[in-house]
Amino acid sequence: MPAPRRAPSAYSTPVPPSRQQLSQRSRLDSASSAANPDLPSISVSSNSSHASSLLSISPIVRAITVPPSPFLASSTPVPPTTKNAYPFGFGSDMDATSTPVYNSAERDTTASAQAELSQADRLRLWRHDALMQHQNQTAVFVGDTVLALTDDPNDAFWLAQVHYNTGHYARARQLLMRQDLNRSSSCRYLAALCLTRLSKWDEALATVGESNPFRNASEEAEVVSDGGIKLEASMCYLRGIIYSNQNNFEKAKECYMEALTVDVKCFEAFDELITNSLMSPAEEWKFLESLKFEDIPDGDLVKLLYSTKLNKYYNTARFFEAEHQLQTVYQLSESSDLLQSRAELFFVQCRFNKCMDLCEKVLKNDRFKFSIIPLYLACLHELEQKNKLFLLAHEMTENHPEEPVTWLTVGVYYLSIHKIAEARRFFSKASMMNPHFGAAWIGFAHTFAVEGEHEQAVSAYSTAARLFQGTHLPSMFLGMQHLQLHNFTLAEEYLDASYNICQTDPLLLNEMGVVLYHKNQLEEALEFFFKALKVAEDLDSDTKAWVPIKINLGHAFRQLRRWPEALQNFEEVLRISKHEPEVYSALGLVNLHLNRTDKAVMNFQEALSLAPNDPVAWDLLKRALEENSQAMLNF
């Protein structure tokens, strides 16, 4: 049974439509079909039994027949509804194709009904069935015949849909060119979509127009609450895609935001905004608040779902609230998107084990859920699960070599086994397949950073920073690179930029403290370290997150000659984390200052037993030993 191939991605929410939604849809179908009597979906109102075989609408839908609304009847002359022309969609069949019913028994009962249809209508039904069963050749064949018979723009549109689904974008485009594009926005939309597929961005933009022509007339459109996505929103979204491919991210962001303002159901626009971090965390929340969820049915549910997807560094309380509501009120605790959001939070909290468990839970049901894989990869890399990475990379390359995330997986695997050159190659492959794939760019930059090639790392991170203006990470990595190059002023600038986007990342606050520490502004550095600790605590982070902060705190206290506090921090670090030679050296220095030479000697020896080639530690050990023998004067 052919399930709609791209249906999940085109149709945002993975939850089954509620009864109310379904009834909404049916109303729409009947209405729109009435408006376009020459289209197959007409049969919903005129002959419901046949339509069920074709459109596979569930029984309740069939039961309801609503008279066509006058508004719709006067709206578009061409295909059914606005949403039919949605990218990757199947036209009107999208409405209820989640469980297509190809029931031969039902066909028999409708045989008599079929006789009443015109020849063109019968052919149209054939074309539609063929399209639904992915028999594109048949659909093209029949579609051509129908078009030749009727020369109807609607038939041209549907033929173009068939071409589009076959992947013959130029052909579809050419067909649509024949039509008077201005007559129908659906045709224009599809044409633009074909152009984007052909990477002809300028032409595509010319087709959809540089800005939303309906912007001022939109009040009128809002009256429609049809359950589908408004074409206007889809157009805005497409405009956003085009702008972002032209590297005009400001415009792209505006377009996506406009798409959502027009219709909050345009999840693709929301997804583009969030996954590409076009907004800062605070902006995201503000924007979500401004959206009009109350206009659509189930607005509360959608709002909650959206709010779980926002940046996890900000407003954790609201996330918990939304998650709780979704779990208790809507019983969505097993929803993979909710699990993914939870996993993202765990990742931010550095609880990598828990994050990995959740990712695996999601992937158990949906082995190739591409949206969660970058997160899962980050987790596996963090936990050094090379074997799992290996298997995942193999499965991905076997099954989905066309997806950029597959090659990201391969890159991460090579990175985790320290084969940097190979890792770089695959990261670059992933970023070539999708030039807007941020994770690939960051991975690519990491490969340079690992090898200490700071200059190249800086340029790669800069690209990432340009692509993801709303996330603080690339700027932070840039700051870190400059810190390693001892360009403290530049480092501070980048970190400040990063801080302007996100004030609640402990790692960032820590880095800022480090810069101040290097600039010898110790009191200020302390302040940042404390702030970082506070934030880590608020996020309920794992100890892993605050160990480096405590170490830095210890160093700052040491420089300020506040020995007891320094000791306390270093000792705590030794208790809760893997032993690092630097910590022992620092502890030794403190003990040396406190004249506990015997302890200092032991500390330096511990440091050297972990890192035997550290000349500084050898030097300090020598000093400690000499001082130790002086201390023996009065035994």
Next chain:
Amino acid sequence: MGTRPDPSFYKNLARNLEQAYLLLSDRCLYESAKWTAEALNGLPELEDDAADDAMTEREPDSDSILIDVKSLDEMTPSESRSYLLAKACFDCREYDRAAQKLERVSTSSAKCIFLHLYARYISGEKKRDEQSEAILGPLDGDATVNKQLVPIINELESHFTRSPATKDDPFLLYLYGIVLVKHKCEKAAVEPLARSVKLYPYNWGAWQELSHCVSSIDQLPYVLARLPPTHVMTKLFEVATSQELFQSTESVFITLDQLETVFPNFVYLEIQRAMLCYHALEYDDSARLFDHVVKLDPHRLDDMDMYSNVLYVTEQRAKLAHLAQLASATDKFRPETCCIIANYYSLKSEHEKAVVYYRRALTLNRNCLGAWTLMGHEYMELKNARAAIESYRRALKVSSKDARAWYGLGQAYEVIEMYYYSFFYYQRAAALTPYDQRMWIALANCFDKLQRPTEAIKAYTRALSLSDSEPSILQKLIELYRQIGDKRNAERYAVLLKNSEVGAGEGGVGAKSEMGTRG
């Protein structure tokens, strides 16, 4: 504890030890369980009527155990099923599997949490040993660590903060202590371990870990202050720790005497006495005691490497050969056996072979303290100071209380003429055994080498105060005083030297012989 405690005391103790055996072996703490069973058999024979009484009054003595022991074993039926499987896996050395079986339920009962984390700890230890590869190889050392330690510490701490009930589980506290000690945080480990033994005193493992945390005799009172003062287990701990700290003092022997009235047949105590005699350089007494243990319990290999040390020092080659045969007939692949054989080869001056056997002992158990120290000695014999230093260092990683290893390090660095290093190690050795003359002589020697005669004089004087005036020390002192131009003192010691040569050796200045070694 009087001279002869009343029968009800014995009954209580026996019951508690029996119960402890069950608790310990149920938690896969087999070494501690073995010790407990040995202690139980070390009690005097109970009369039959006493056994009947034991049946009537089941309440254990409430003053020594602060918690309800039965509550320690509380589990839901599904938990106890998982626990059985996990324990079976653990017993078959499938540690990862054991840990995994308790992963799900580990949030609830303390017993499940314990075995889950303990299996992970053991698995981590096993993997660390495997990754370390050859003894003293490039991967053998601090860089290869048990990767489970930090996660276990973090997990336990989160349990302690989240559910207060776990904070009162003696076994979780014990595990926390173990991992902290392994993570070189002995200071932090004292508190949980002391709490663990306070809550449940019959877990010998916890006492041993606590003993590990006491790295010098000054710390012992500080630790003892946190423990139940009159408990028989505290006394045992005190004796064992003092023995490890080379404290062959009167008070330790008094406590030991008291304990032997409670446990007249306890082999462990006999060995403690033998070890104390060994530290006090009373080798004959020590050998006699060890010999008795061998006769009583010929297949008991524990601590027999110590016996071989005594035989080595007293150069009883035949007896050492016999012991080696006996041990290898029992179990060839026990670290103790390998140490005995190595000692035998060393006595025959076959140092390479000795090293081979010490390495084998260490491959079997990298925490075998004696083998590291003795291997260091062998490397010194082989003039390989570098390897010797490494061996001694590893000995100190196992236990920082080993004065012989500190002294050995000092010697090794002296050989390669790194006197500041050498000085530091002698200093540590002297701090552990302040009444051992050799340490002070070594220190003085170092000062002399460092061209600091004043300090050298001080150290020699200290050495002199610990024993009868030794001509060589006096000679050195005279030289040093001449060097700094103090003719008056030089002459004073010259007189002393002359006197001692005559045979009327005076005790050193302010000798504290009553506190000194018993030799």
